Amino acid sequence: MKKIVAAAAAAALLVAATTPAQARWHHRHPHDGFGGFLTGALIVGGIAAIASSGSRAGSSQQDYAVRACTSEAESRTGGRLLDVGRISKRDGYFTVEGLLENGREAPRESFACTVRDGTIYSFRSAPAAD
Numbered sequence: 001m002k003k004i005v006a007a008a009a010a011a012a013l014l015v016a017a018t019t020p021a022q023a024r025w026h027h028r029h030p031h032d033g034f035g036g037f038l039t040g041a042l043i044v045g046g047i048a049a050i051a052s053s054g055s056r057a058g059s060s061q062q063d064y065a066v067r068a069c070t071s072e073a074e075s076r077t078g079g080r081l082l083d084v085g086r087i088s089k090r091d092g093y094f095t096v097e098g099l100l101e102n103g104r105e106a107p108r109e110s111f112a113c114t115v116r117d118g119t120i121y122s123f124r125s126a127p128a129a130d
Contacts, residue, residue, distance in 0.1 A: 004058070009055070013122055014064065024079040026044070033096055061094065062087060062089070062094055064115075064118065065094035065096055065115040065130075066084060066087060066094075066096050067086070068113070068115050068118070068120060069094075069096035069098075069111075069113030069115060069120070069123075070084065070096070072113055072120055072123055073098065073100055073111040073113060073125065076123065076125065077100055077102065077109055077111070077125055078102065079100030079106075079109055080100065080101050080102075080104040081098060081099075081100060082098070082099045082100060082108065083098055083099045084096060084098040084102045085097050085098050085099060086127045091116050092116050092117075093115070093121065094114070094115050094116070095112060095113070095114045096112070096113050096114075096115070097110070097111065097112045097113075097117075098110070099111075100110055100125070101126055107127045107128065108123050108125055108127070108128040108130055109126065110125065110127075110129075111123070111124065111125040111126075112124050112125075
């Protein structure tokens with residue numbers, strides 16, 4: 001959220017700084033307004049790119065946490081992933097909770113795994129309550 005606010009503030013300063021120059025230019029050189037439209041589109045596109053880059057970084061960290069935890073769950077239990085039930089983030093730690101299947105006759109297992117910066121900090125599994 002801070003990055004979005006900073007990007008919006010930077011864009012506002014850029015627009016405020018260029019508006020007087022554009023007004024002087026427009027007074028001496030009238031045009032059809034396409035340049036203004038193009039400038040506005042570039043500014044809006046830049047803000048959108050900055051805002052989405054922050055969310056993509058968080059998303060890739062979350063995706064990594066899910067892959068790391070599900071791989072760890074399958075390797076530790078010998079089971080097969082059935083479902084990722086919950087993903088939460090707190091203080092930079094991602095916690096992934098899910099359900100594993102260990103075969104037709106074996107009971108299902110639930111697991112919970114916590115990851116931060118690519119390192120698994122905790123892992124636990126237990127028979128799932130059906």
